[in-house]
Amino acid sequence: ATPISIMVGVGRGAQAGVLFRDAAALERFEAVDTLVVDKTGTLTEGQPAVTAVVPTDGRDEAELLRLSAGLERASEHPLAAAIVRAARDRGLTLAEPQDFRSPVGQGVLGRVEGRAVVVGGRALLAEHGVDPAPLAERADALRREGATVVFVAINGALAGLLAIADPIKASTPDALARLKARGLRVVMLTGDNAVTAQAVAQRLGLTEVEAEVSPADKAAVVARLKAEGRVVAMAGDGVNDAPALAAADVGVAMGAGADVAIESAGVTLLSGDLAGLERAAILSRATLRNIR
Numbered sequence: 001a002t003p004i005s006i007m008v009g010v011g012r013g014a015q016a017g018v019l020f021r022d023a024a025a026l027e028r029f030e031a032v033d034t035l036v037v038d039k040t041g042t043l044t045e046g047q048p049a050v051t052a053v054v055p056t057d058g059r060d061e062a063e064l065l066r067l068s069a070g071l072e073r074a075s076e077h078p079l080a081a082a083i084v085r086a087a088r089d090r091g092l093t094l095a096e097p098q099d100f101r102s103p104v105g106q107g108v109l110g111r112v113e114g115r116a117v118v119v120g121g122r123a124l125l126a127e128h129g130v131d132p133a134p135l136a137e138r139a140d141a142l143r144r145e146g147a148t149v150v151f152v153a154i155n156g157a158l159a160g161l162l163a164i165a166d167p168i169k170a171s172t173p174d175a176l177a178r179l180k181a182r183g184l185r186v187v188m189l190t191g192d193n194a195v196t197a198q199a200v201a202q203r204l205g206l207t208e209v210e211a212e213v214s215p216a217d218k219a220a221v222v223a224r225l226k227a228e229g230r231v232v233a234m235a236g237d238g239v240n241d242a243p244a245l246a247a248a249d250v251g252v253a254m255g256a257g258a259d260v261a262i263e264s265a266g267v268t269l270l271s272g273d274l275a276g277l278e279r280a281a282i283l284s285r286a287t288l289r290n291i292r
């Protein structure tokens with residue numbers, strides 16, 4: 001039987017926007033000593049905006065954005081939303097994509113206006129025989145400013161890049177500082193490029209960062225930390241984070257995140273920011289102290 005005080009703790013959490021799935025999640029949370037956080041949508045706003053459209057020589061900027069956005073219409077990724085918004089803001093009319101595919105954590109591909117279009121990271125372009133090297137320097141300069149860069153190929157040729165910047169949530173620095181002050185070890189994980197990841201980590205004073213991590217690898221990092229004896233909470237918002245949330249001792253979903261993330265989580269933070277995690281930590285400690 002679940003002690004009444006745990007039920008009360010779960011109820012208090014709910015009032016504060018910290019939704020524990022059940023009593024067990026609240027109990028497990030007390031022992032957490034390591035917090036693994038996804039970058040996009042968890043540390044950052046998850047409301048990224050396009051900050052640069054860079055066509056390769058001789059290409060048209062509007063066409064680059066129009067074809068990319070035509071494809072991204074079919075994706076639910078926050079990067080996709082930014083690209084579609086940028087195109088609409090410029091009054092561009094977007095075609096319906098055909099043969100759309102979205103290899104998780106890599107990008108999107110399909111046909112738009114009769115052309116084969118690929119939008120994504122270096123690896124996805126390489127898989128389609130396109131080398132983004134001519135844009136590598138420009139890409140790194142944008143990444144050092146914290147932007148995420150996606151490359152675009154049209155009909156098998158490099159066509160340009162799009163830079164998307166996602167501001168750090170106003171609440172993140174303080175929330176992380178408080179969690180660290182409680183003795184939590186914080187590890188940032190991201191599918192994003194290492195240069196962008198370092199730029200964001202540096203701004204947040206985070207020293208443990210793993211970048212270019214696939215969704216399956218995110219779960220593997222969580223499993224590795226557990227094998228080292230850590231008790232791990234994993235916070236994420238995306239479809240891509242679901243396996244890692246499920247692998248953690250306690251999965252933490254952001255309220256505004258994807259449904260599958262919420263389904264895989266032991267705790268959901270309605271406010272969608274990490275300040276709720278400190279509340280969860282305080283609550284679980286206070287509740288269990290009551291019982292012992």
Ligand code: ADP
Nearest residue numbers: 040075077080105106107119120121190191192
């Ligand atoms: P994060 O771990 O930061 O949430 P993801 O795993 O969701 O990142 O994505 C990793 C990388 O995959 C992105 O940085 C981007 O290069 C590529 N990517 C994923 N989805 C898309 C998309 N819809 N369009 C373009 N690129 C994408």
Ligand code: MG
Nearest residue numbers: 038040041238
């Ligand atoms: Mg994410």
